[in-house]
Amino acid sequence: MSDLTTLLEVGGPVAALGGGAAYARTKHPAAYWSTVGLPVSAVRLLSSYGSVMEACGLTVAPSRLRVLAVKAMTQREVRPVPPRRGIIRPTTTGLRIRLRLAPGQEPADFAASAERLRHAWGVHAVYVTTVKPGVVDLRLVGYDVLRRVRMPRKAVHGPLKVPVALREDATPFVRDYRTIPHQLTLGATLSGKSMYLRHLVAGLAPQSVALVGIDCKRGVELAPFAPRLSALATDPEQAAELLPVLVNEMEDRYDLIKARQGIAPGTPDEEITSDIWGLPDHERPVPVVLFVDEVAELFLVATKKDEERRDEMVTQLIRLAQLGRAAGIYLEVCGQRFGAELGKGATMLRAQLTGRVCHRVNDEASAKMALGDIAPEAVQAACSIAPERPGLAVAGDTSGGWSRIRTPYLSLGDAAETCRESAHLVPDLPALKPFRPDVPVRPVGTAAPVFLPRPVAD
Incomplete structure (x- = not known):
């Protein structure tokens, strides 16, 4: 015993x-x-x-x-x-x-x-x-940090910098638009692409930046962020009207830069600039971030008239990707499928998108389109992402480096609330006012009485 x-x-x-x-x-x-x-x-x-x-x-x-x-x-x-x-x-x-x-x-x-x-x-x-x-x-x-993502407390923040995910080496993955101005983000349904986009919008909302959206799924992805958006197009027809306005805005900013370059003999070297970031603060226009969701919808055509509109939109997107950085216009192109078979201009547009993020995709061709030209060994890593790990992706850039990342969970309600709280930061851009989305008025509930009313006896 x-x-x-x-x-x-x-x-x-x-x-x-x-x-x-x-x-x-x-x-x-x-x-x-x-x-x-x-x-x-x-x-x-x-x-x-x-x-x-x-x-x-x-x-x-x-x-x-x-x-x-x-x-x-x-x-x-x-x-x-x-x-x-x-x-x-x-x-x-x-x-x-x-x-x-x-x-x-x-x-x-x-x-x-x-x-x-x-x-x-x-x-x-x-x-x-x-x-x-x-x-x-x-x-x-010491352990798999991507199984349950917890972002570091001391993540890098700054103008046009958003810590959006966690790398597999436990360092934050920061989306820096000043360093990588344009990016292509691919992902199938329920792969976490929408969560990645949600983090970007919520991270940029408190900053001094104009947010513009093209959401060809009738706005279901970007409409909840309407209070913070300067413009929103929800179908290809509206996108065909919005893109020329952005191109004109870009050309006006180039005129502003050229006017600044009317260099006088006594101008100091530090005042000579080739982009908006060299302009004085009171002259610098606000940067613009354009989110394009379901980019394949802009390439699809059914009639000859649609084909002409498609060619115009793709040409304008390519112009924004080629020239927009110096004018402070940045592109975030997202989609489920992206390949050369979309039509003329697809490969040329991809070549201008420096950053690449590939979530789980339905076919190897999409992974090759996203990563094959910059890091061929990353294609297999993207194709091996399991469906039960949403948010896991392979991120790379044109330098050839790549790593696995995963986006933490962020509810749509929290992201939308961040946009509502930052609605006062929407910049004044007259050219984009016709495209400003309607913001629904939140119903104000009536407070319940503390005491129930008692009928008065006759």
């Missing part, structure tokens, strides 16, 4: 602790990492750093001076030298360690061994970034 009691007293807490750790690892990975995973991984890294580097081929032969010193002072075998290690810096999602490369090493050596380092140290992933020549950062991610 005493043995059974001792077993229960000792085994019970151990079993509860093990079960609690297993539950936390599955349901609350961030808490598990902070309490269990972080100390274990740090000890494992410190105790096996030299042997792991040697096994991965990331060591170099010691210098002659080191060999002589070791032989003179000890009888130990002279072993290869690993890179010099810095202080381990814990984070909420993993570990960071800075390494100084040994002579003859390059960052590509560590990137090629990232998978072996991941298994050796028991973490979810290892990412290598170059800090400066001869110095790299190893970012160890």
